[in-house]
Amino acid sequence: MSSADHGPVGEPGRHRAADPTDAETRYVGPVRVRREQPPDTRQTTDRRFLEWVDPRDNTLRAERTMRDSWRVLRIQSEFVAGFDAMSEVAEAVTVFGSSRIIPGSEEFELGIRLGWALGEAGYAVITGGGPGAMEAANRGAWESGTKSIGLNIELPFEQHLNEWVDTGMHFRYFFVRKTMFVKYAQAFVCLPGGFGTLDEMFEALTLVQTKKVVRFPIVLIGRNHWSGLIDWMRDVLLAKRMISADDLDLLHVVDEPSEAVEIIAAARAGRADR
Numbered sequence: 001m002s003s004a005d006h007g008p009v010g011e012p013g014r015h016r017a018a019d020p021t022d023a024e025t026r027y028v029g030p031v032r033v034r035r036e037q038p039p040d041t042r043q044t045t046d047r048r049f050l051e052w053v054d055p056r057d058n059t060l061r062a063e064r065t066m067r068d069s070w071r072v073l074r075i076q077s078e079f080v081a082g083f084d085a086m087s088e089v090a091e092a093v094t095v096f097g098s099s100r101i102i103p104g105s106e107e108f109e110l111g112i113r114l115g116w117a118l119g120e121a122g123y124a125v126i127t128g129g130g131p132g133a134m135e136a137a138n139r140g141a142w143e144s145g146t147k148s149i150g151l152n153i154e155l156p157f158e159q160h161l162n163e164w165v166d167t168g169m170h171f172r173y174f175f176v177r178k179t180m181f182v183k184y185a186q187a188f189v190c191l192p193g194g195f196g197t198l199d200e201m202f203e204a205l206t207l208v209q210t211k212k213v214v215r216f217p218i219v220l221i222g223r224n225h226w227s228g229l230i231d232w233m234r235d236v237l238l239a240k241r242m243i244s245a246d247d248l249d250l251l252h253v254v255d256e257p258s259e260a261v262e263i264i265a266a267a268r269a270g271r272a273d274r
């Protein structure tokens with residue numbers, strides 16, 4: 001609900017400023033707002049949500065509280081839409097990876113082979129629905145005939161679902177989308193990637209480390225890309241006892257999609273034994 005949805009300008013329940021010369025005064029619910037910021041077309045929902053507001057300014061604080069209360073309903077509706085869209089997903093694997101690799105590159109081909117191998121093994125493939133490794137994995141999945149899912153996110157520039165997605169959603173809130181990545185998958189596979197991929201990989205790793213999700217393999221494909229990070233975890237984090245040796249075993253580093261599928265299938269078999 002935007003401020004325009006709240007409508008009244010001036011006094012609650014009225015559409016004109018109480019003082020017609022005071023055109024900048026408006027109400028958000030019962031809250032009077034005097035200073036309007038010019039609209040910023042590069043704003044995203046997440047950015048507005050996370051933006052710092054000075055609580056010492058009573059007007060701004062009251063406005064933030066009001067907006068956040070309404071925002072909860074939008075967040076809730078995004079969860080509901082996500083649960084509905086994903087309710088029929090059975091065995092699935094979420095694939096992360098760089099949004100910047102280009103079709104025709106070796107890493108793009110690797111992504112296609114991964115999506116295809118997962119599909120052949122009976123898994124639906126879930127990605128962020130964007131370009132690069134996401135597109136590659138969706139393409140491989142599509143070509144294998146499995147379900148190809150893309151969970152896109154609002155960014156400050158225009159976003160499109162890649163053309164290989166058959167079930168797509170567009171999220172405004174990062175954390176809602178991230179819940180879907182985990183809730184409907186039995187494993188994560190990370191192709192080479194940058195900050196976004198690292199964020200997703202570490203979130204998954206923390207969920208497994210803290211046993212929020214169990215028997216959930218995390219496979220990193222591309223030894224060249226990942227080995228430096230693994231070395232640092234061992235040489236620095238483990239050496240300083242900031243992680244335990246078992247924690248390092250939570251990550252499987254491989255080169256080939258077929259190896260990733262084997263690891264995931266073994267974990268699935270383990271789940272069936274319980």
Ligand SMILES: C/C(=C\CNc1ncnc2c1ncn2[C@@H]1O[C@H](COP(=O)(O)O)[C@@H](O)[C@H]1O)CO
Nearest residue numbers: 096097098099100128130153193194195196197
């Ligand atoms: C920057 C570019 C496109 C951005 N589009 C994205 N669409 C959907 N999901 C995205 C996008 N960018 C990042 N992600 C998510 O993060 C991971 C990749 O991040 P990285 O920093 O590129 O490694 C990916 O798994 C997505 O979930 C290019 O034009």
